[in-house]
Amino acid sequence: MSSDVRAAARPARRGPDGPRPASGARGPARPGGPSLGARLRRVPLLVWVFLLLPLAVELFWVFWPAANSFSLSLTRWDGISPAEPVGLQNFTDLAEDPIFRTALTNNALWVLGFGVLSVVGGLALAVALNKPGRGVGFYRSAIYLPMVVSMAVTGLFWRVMYQPGGPVNAGLEAVGLGSLQRQWLADPDVALAAILVAAVWRQVGYIMVLYLAGLKGCDATLEEAAAVDGASAWQRFWHIVMPQLRGVNTVVFAVTVIDSLRTFDIVWAMTRGGPYNTTQLLSTYMFQQAFTSGNLGYASAIAVVIFVLAIGFIITYLARQARAEEQS
Amino acid sequence: MTATTLAPGSAATPPLRRPRRARSPWLHVVMVPLTLLWLSPVAYVGLIAFRSFDDIAARGLAALPASFTLDGFATAFSGGGLVRALGNSITVTACAVLASLLLSSWAAYSLSRFAIPGRKTILLAMLAGNLLPPQILLVPVARISESLGIADTLFALVAVQVGFGIGFYTFVLHGFMRGLPEELFEAARLDGAGAGRIYLRIVLPLSRPAMAALAALATTWIFNDLIWALTVLRSESKFPITAALLNLMGGYSSAWNVIAAASLVAAVPTAVVFFLFQKQFVSGLLVGSNK
Incomplete structure (x- = not known):
């Protein structure tokens, strides 16, 4: 191990710049310290291997394929004969494609429905279950239990629930709403909403965990002071607690949109985009085009659209992480 | 808590108790039915899994069970190839979690403890890779694994999982280290001590809590994955449990007891991880959301 040799030499070399750590530059050297060359020399070879190996794995399996998708989106390719460049043809075709438009609309509805329902539900539950008390631990566990069930299994669970003679219809009958009974997943009008309910069932727990952590970081004395001044519970929530949750809100917002654009498993498990493509999302349509129909170029174009829609939120999330990084 | 430490009957007791008493009943009035409703899908599927096919056919899915049998599980295990699928899932999950944590702890150690130029940019770029929508990777990943001759192998699935997850794990571990x-x-x-010995003797042991949280989280993610399995694998014998389950669904489309039993089997391993490591799991979810 050459690194040991280098380390043995280090204490001696450290001698001259001994005062530096004491002057506040704790941990790795900050820019503005020694020159780039000096800093590079101080990083042992083993550490370069430690960094470059994982980086190479990610470059190979993530960044290189992602770059490939962009070039593939400009081709017509069936995976067997060579790809044939077609310029922006795929994208103009997409604009005319009624199924793509349905998928796009559905995805917009999905972001809204999934976001609003899981955030309102998760936030309300977090506020209700914030203070410890009898049964609170049990309630919390019950709410986030669905999170450990995979999206695919969630889909199957709810397929059972939605069967014509299944619990959902029987439950409606039992509470006197028998007229609402229907074939939930076979009815083009309600199939997407039915899937949404299943997805929200699984997501609420996650959002609740995020908000519970946010609430723990809130300053309780501010709320008490407002209560003494006569602010109602609702006013305290909106004017004292919510502003303090701004950071969590940004994360929740970005995570929800990124997750919504990725949603695939649950739709695939429940309807595969049917009936008559009414539950098609961008991801399921992309997958179908790629691996069922074999239109790899066209599918890549859909993937590029998903990327373009997601990138703004990815940057929002990254910017927040970068800022948090600087503060600590 | 504070109320109990005070002497009973002291003047401070009533005001401390009052808000608690006022809040409690309503919380439970709302939460008890809600919790039951939340657990009902799991409970229903559990009931159906233990009913016989004839019972379901005669009395409907929603009826309370009039039979108790393990037939559903037996059929799922014998006819559905569930054992093999579970084995595949466990193999892939174990290998991928270990490899991801090993590689990302290396990257996190070098980025957090050494003056590598541009390390903040590298770190954020790695995280960005994990945030990309997987759809943009599917077609090229399928093509790359084919041209490497590893298409339709569990190794390819492990490699993709590691490559895709590594950015997030590195980011979290970096924050900790x-x-x-x-x-x-x-x-x-x-x-x-050199860099290697410091990593083994100091960094790894001290990072155990963060590694445990990530391991709990990564286990559920990788075990529950469907889209990468469908992208990289072709033959049924290689399918992990999620993909095998969807196939089973096609083969036993009206045998709800078999489907319910198989879904329960697929849900049990992650549920066990969750209950054993609930604390790590929750703290794992919170990383990357730092308020």
Whole structure:
């Protein structure tokens, strides 16, 4: 191990710049310290291997394929004969494609429905279950239990629930709403909403965990002071607690949109985009085009659209992480 | 808590107790039915899994069970190839979690403890890779694994999972390792320890809590994955449990007891991880959301 040799030499070399750590530059050297060359020399070879190996794995399996998708989106390719460049043809075709438009609309509805329902539900539950008390631990566990069930299994669970003679219809009958009974997943009008309910069932727990952590970081004395001044519970929530949750809100917002654009498993498990493509999302349509129909170029174009829609939120999330990084 | 430490009957007791008493009943009035409703899908599927096919056919899915049998499980295990699928899932999950944590702890160690130029940019770029929508990777990943001759192997699935997850794990571990006290590192260096020995003797042992949280989280993610399995694998014998389950659904489309039993089997391993490591799991979810 050459690194040991280098380390043995280090204490001696450290001698001259001994005062530096004491002057506040704790941990790795900050820019503005020694020159780039000096800093590079101080990083042992083993550490370069430690960094470059994982980086190479990610470059190979993530960044290189992602770059490939962009070039593939400009081709017509069936995976067997060579790809044939077609310029922006795929994208103009997409604009005319009624199924793509349905998928796009559905995805917009999905972001809204999934976001609003899981955030309102998760936030309300977090506020209700914030203070410890009898049964609170049990309630919390019950709410986030669905999170450990995979999206695919969630889909199957709810397929059972939605069967014509299944619990959902029987439950409606039992509470006197028998007229609402229907074939939930076979009815083009309600199939997407039915899937949404299943997805929200699984997501609420996650959002609740995020908000519970946010609430723990809130300053309780501010709320008490407002209560003494006569602010109602609702006013305290909106004017004292919510502003303090701004950071969590940004994360929740970005995570929800990124997750919504990725949603695939649950739709695939429940309807595969049917009936008559009414539950098609961008991801399921992309997958179908790629691996069922074999239109790899066209599918890549859909993937590029998903990327373009997601990138703004990815940057929002990254910017927040970068800022948090600087503060600590 | 504070109320119980005070002497009973002291003047301070009533005001401390009152808000508690006022809040409690309503919380439970709302939460008890809601919790039951929340657990009902799991409970229903559990009931159906133990009913016989004839019972379901005669009395409907929603009826309370009039039979108790393990037929559903037996059929799922014998006809559905569930054992093999579970084995595939466990193999892939174990390998991928270990490899991801190993590689990302290396990257996090070098980025957090050494003056690597542009390390903040590298770190954020790695995280960005994990945030990309997987759809943009599917077609090229399928093509790359074919041209490498590893298409339709569990190895390819592990490789993709590691490559895609590594950015997030590195980011989280970096945040943790940066907080380790510099004095320890100084002392180790003075004792003549090199970068490798410091990693083994100091960084790894001290990072255990963060690694445990990530391991719990990564286990559920990788075990529950469907889209990468469908992208990389072709033959049914290689399918992990999620993909096998969807196939089973096609083969036994009206045998709800079999489907319910198989879904339960697929849900049990992650549920066990969750209950054993609930604390790590929750703290794992919180990383990356730092309020």
